[in-house]
Amino acid sequence: MKRTRRIDLSKMRKAAQPGNLAKVSIVLGGSYMLTGCDSTEAYIYRTISECALDNPLQPTECEFAYRNALADWQRTAPRYRSMSDCEYDFGYGDCRDHSNRYIPRMAGFMLSENQQGDDDFDLDFKRSKALGRSRTPSAYNKWVGADGTLFGEYGRRKMKVSGDSFTRLKGSARTIGRGGFGKTISSRSSRGS
């Protein structure tokens, strides 16, 4: 036989494809990030030393990831008018003053597996995500992002999360120009051959 033995026609159809399956979210006090096709393995550390224990060759990167997460958290964490409201959601002793408001403490930071391939690290230390520890009755003892997204039991250190959970890498790929390819085509008719 001199031709392709088998083609899976279902993979070749375009118009009839169901499209991207809509992500279903289950509301349980907050909304869970369900993992889709773009899921990634993520690791959660409560402290720099926990991170360094797990990644013995990257203590500096752990510290860097922690500091970035903390800076993000202070910028984005929910702000409460009263300490007790904050403590209702995040637990007694886990909130503090922050510019005339009360915010929860950061309880940990999450790192995804390195998908960029830029460096040799297993984890993507450049994009850490700050997490709090939710104590609100409907989501008791769960990891929670600054925007209220829940990530599972506080006891868990490793989980699959959606790739969207991490912010886009900023600064490391700032596009400074576009359109440097494709000019010839406008003066000549076709490009394939």
Next chain:
Amino acid sequence: MLRIPCAERPDWKQKAETFGFRFHTMHGEPYWDESAYYQFTLQQIERDLEDPTAEIHQMCLEVVEQVVKSEELMRRFAIPEFYWDQIATSWYEREPSLYSRIDLAYNGTGPAKFYENNADTPTSLYETGFWQWLWLEEQVDRGKVNRQADQFNALQELLINRFSQLKTQMPDHQLHFACCKDTDEDRGTVQYLQDCAEQAGIPGAFVYVEDIGISDKGRFTDLNDTPISWMFKLYPWEFMQREDYGKHVASSHCRMIEPIWKSIISNKALLPMLWRLFPDHPNLLPAFFEDDNAASELGEYVRKPIFSREGANISVHKGNEIVIEGDGPYGAEGHVLQAWHPLPRYEDNYTLIGSWLVNDQPAGISIREDKGPITQDLSRFLPHIIL
């Protein structure tokens, strides 16, 4: 080799819609044409097309080997000096290639004659690898084509296998696919390749060539500012080398498919070089650089610009007389002359065979028909069988 009229599948246009084949009609003219098909014997396929395709490809690689070693030849090939080292490095490192299509004139007897090599940005891939394959399955099922019929077309299978190999060299990398805006044909071609890559487990992304950006760190980026570390570009190297971002290619850490060494064999200067290295090879036509004195020995010849696509700017000459004049935007970089060996005619049609390679392995054929002797972008695509 026969041309056999055949009833069209009544629902093929709806099918085309379902499968996303949007360019079966172009410029208001039919492009996919299943009102007939070509029939070959297995011997014609294997002896006259498949084996010579593998051999011609090896000869082309020998030309690359010669050209990368010679500044004079690099200049002859109109490759800007800035890229000479880059091309040599890409060749010496054997930067992997994906596919090529060589064009052959063949009428069922005697050696097929090599016209040129579309080694950098070949199109008509989807029609070949998938659509004519589907045509055969369905025509056999409908009883319109003999159940014993086969087709020389392992293209899709070999492409997926090749992507699986490439994946091992770029583990965990996303492969960006790029083509120009406003062309359904090119968009369909890269979508097909992306589908094949994804079936091999390579995550794909798409960006238009015009939208490619450059980052502050010298990386190419897509519209999401994601760095492009691996890219299939359906855009010719000879254009890229003359455009603003060409200078960033070497430092961008981006692996390209096809690799830059392909700019040597997608170039018409390949033709006189092949004739110089392999004179009188049965599959080659005599060819010379225009300023070569030996060119005067050609009686009837075709004059081709060093860079040209889809038959543009190709003219046919008999002595001092121009028999066919072709127009188009190419030709600024010089010309080569190739002995005139007209395409075979089947009824009112001139028939050209495209013979595909995946890396260095012959992978199948496609057939184009044109009303004129020079195949242009309005030529029609017809399926074929082996019986």
